[in-house]
Amino acid sequence: xxxxxxxxxxxxxxxxxxxxxxxxxxxxxxxxxxxxxxxxxxxxxxxxxxxxxxxxxxxxxxxxxxxxxxxxxxxxxxxxxxxxxxxxxxxxxxxxxxxxxxxxxxxxxxxxxxxxxxxxxxxxxxxxxxxxxxxxxxxxxxxxxxxxxxxxxxxxxxxxxxxxxxxxxxxxxxxxxxxxxxxxxxxxxxxxxxxxxxxxxxxxxxxxxxxxxxxxxxxxxxxxxxxxxxxxxxxxxxxxxxxxxxxxxxxxxxxxxxxxxxxxxxxxxxxxxxxxxxxxxxxxxxxxxxxxxxxxxxxxxxxxxxxxxxxxxxxxxxxxxxxxxxxxxxxxxx
Ligand code: SF4
Ligand code: SF4
Numbered sequence: 607x608x609x610x611x612x613x614x615x616x617x618x619x620x621x622x623x624x625x626x627x628x629x630x631x632x633x634x635x636x637x638x639x640x641x642x643x644x645x646x647x648x649x650x651x652x653x654x655x656x657x658x659x660x661x662x663x664x665x666x667x668x669x670x671x672x673x674x675x676x677x678x679x680x681x682x683x684x685x686x687x688x689x690x691x692x693x694x695x696x697x698x699x700x701x702x703x704x705x706x707x708x709x710x711x712x713x714x715x716x717x718x719x720x721x722x723x724x725x726x727x728x729x730x731x732x733x734x735x736x737x738x739x740x741x742x743x744x745x746x747x748x749x750x751x752x753x754x755x756x757x758x759x760x761x762x763x764x765x766x767x768x769x770x771x772x773x774x775x776x777x778x779x780x781x782x783x784x785x786x787x788x789x790x791x792x793x794x795x796x797x798x799x800x801x802x803x804x805x806x807x808x809x810x811x812x813x814x815x816x817x818x819x820x821x822x823x824x825x826x827x828x829x830x831x832x833x834x835x836x837x838x839x840x841x842x843x844x845x846x847x848x849x850x851x852x853x854x855x856x857x858x859x860x861x862x863x864x865x866x867x868x869x870x871x872x873x874x875x876x877x878x879x880x881x882x883x884x885x886x887x888x889x890x891x892x893x894x895x896x897x898x899x900x901x902x903x904x905x906x907x908x909x910x911x912x913x914x915x916x917x918x919x920x921x922x923x924x925x926x927x928x929x930x931x932x933x934x935x936x937x938x939x940x
Contacts, residue, residue, distance in 0.1 A: 610724030611823060611906045614736040617916035618669055619727050620904060621924070624917070628731035629924055630666070636927030640782065647927075650783035657787045660794035664801060667793060668818025668854075670730025672741075672756055676801050679749035679756070679815050680808075688811030696810070697862050700766055703806055707799045710771035710847055713831030713865040717765045717857060719743065721823045721830070726756070741821065749813060761859035762813055765822070766803065767831040769842070770795040774850035778885075778935030786929040789852075793818065796854035803856050815857040823906070824853035832865035836872050839882040839891050839933035840914035843873065848940030849882075849933070872896075872911065875939070882933035883912075888922035890915040891933060 613619075621629045637654075640647040661667065664676045673679045697714060704712035727736040742755040743762070750757045776788045800816035807814035815821060825836050834844035834851075844851045845868075883893040892899040896911035905913040923929055934940060 609907070610720060610722055610741075612725050612738075613669060613723040613820075614725065614727035614738050615904055616669055616819075617904045617920040618667065618731060619736060621917050621920050622731040622733055623736075625924070626733045628733065629920060630731060633924045633927060636924060637783070637786075638927075640927045644782055646782035650781075650787060653787050654783055654790065657790035657794060660797045661790050664797035665793060665818050668797075668820035670727050670820065671818075672726050672728070672739075672820045673749070673751055674728075676797070677816055677818070677820060679751075679758075680813075682805045682808050696860055700803070700807070700860070700862065704766065704768050704799060704803055707802050708770060708795050709768035709799050710851065711769040711833055711844060713767050713828075713833045714862045715765045715767055715827050715830035715832075715867070716864045717763050717822075718826070718830060721826045722758070722857075723821060723823070726820065749815065758815065758857070759813055759859060762815065762857050764858050764860060764862045764864065765827045765831065766807075766856045766858060766862070767824075767828050767833055768796070768799050768803070768854050768856075769828065769833060769844055769847060769851040770799065770854070771847055772850040772852065772931070772934070774848065774935045774937075774940040776935075777850060777931045783928060785931045785935070789929040789931050792852035796852050800854045800856050807856065807858050807860050810860065812858055812860040814860070817855050817857065822855065822857065824855060826870060827855055828853045829870045830867045832868045835869045836910050837882070837937065837939070838872055838876040838880065838910075838912045839886075839937065840910050840912070840916075841934055843937065843939050849937035850935065850940045873939075876912070879938065881936050881938060885932045885936045886919075887926075887930065887932065888915070888918045890919040890922070 804814035804816035883891040
């Protein structure tokens with residue numbers, strides 16, 4: 607038994623089951639409707655297409671794409687011999703490369719297996735029954751996939767966590783599709799960084815699992831890598847960068863010195879602030895005290911003391927044809 611999170615419960619999948627169609631189809635349909643009637647939305651469409659390009663090719667978003675396409679858990683152009691250098695030396699080139707690829711910040715976490723999904727849904731956004739596989743750890747040298755499981759080597763014990771920056775001003779601008787463009791750019795940048803970084807680690811002779819929203823919970827891993835802590839809005843509040851960031855990661859057996867873990871709970875400032883809850887058009891962020899709202903079906907047990915109603919959030923996106931992200935844009939720590 608595992609108490610690891612069942613990723614078939616994430617809102618992208620659960621809302622698709624509730625709608626009886628892939629959420630993204632309904633969302634894109636709504637965007638097209640808006641473009642027919644709103645000149646501002648029509649003008650933003652080409653930028654949105656460009657912003658989404660790599661997100662769509664690699665993900666989209668990543669969930670349900672574990673070991674698929676560019677998020678494959680092995681292969682790539684260069685599988686090299688293991689470089690015999692000290693862990694400290696690997697850390698230097700990995701973090702340097704992450705920055706050169708476009709990460710605004712990067713760190714190394716000890717991989718706590720609690721944050722790896724217990725099972726994943728490999729027919730993303732299916733309106734019917736989820737087709738799931740467990741994620742298992744086994745004493746194998748290379749990742750593999752069987753009929754019932756995606757298998758990670760036991761030696762995979764580090765996560766290189768990368769943050770890509772978004773523009774908080776654009777997220778809160780209220781201009782048609784502006785937040786959608788910024789959000790999709792964030793995902794496209796994430797894809798570039800983790801796919802490239804995974805190839806680099808494989809070229810050094812080690813296992814590398816590139817992940818966007820897939821495979822493992824991003825916010826606890828970012829906190830474990832000392833990059834920030836969760837906020838009331840359920841996203842990361844990154845040191846220096848605030849909430850206008852997206853988180854991606856590469857799981858690996860590369861020997862890397864980890865960063866000191868940071869706090870795993872929201873800062874005290876969130877108790878009195880609540881700006882994100884007031885700004886949320888979907889009423890998805892609890893406005894009350896810590897622990898007052900019980901976790902919903904998309905939340906993990908014992909998770910954020912302000913469990914966000916992720917399905918209500920995504921339903922708002924679908925209804926309005928807009929990736930919202932106001933919560934990240936208005937956060938005074940952004
Ligand atoms: S993205 Fe928008 S709808 Fe979703 S939780 Fe944030 S403010 Fe609310
Ligand atoms: S807006 Fe305020 S309450 Fe919400 S995450 Fe940011 S600091 Fe915390």
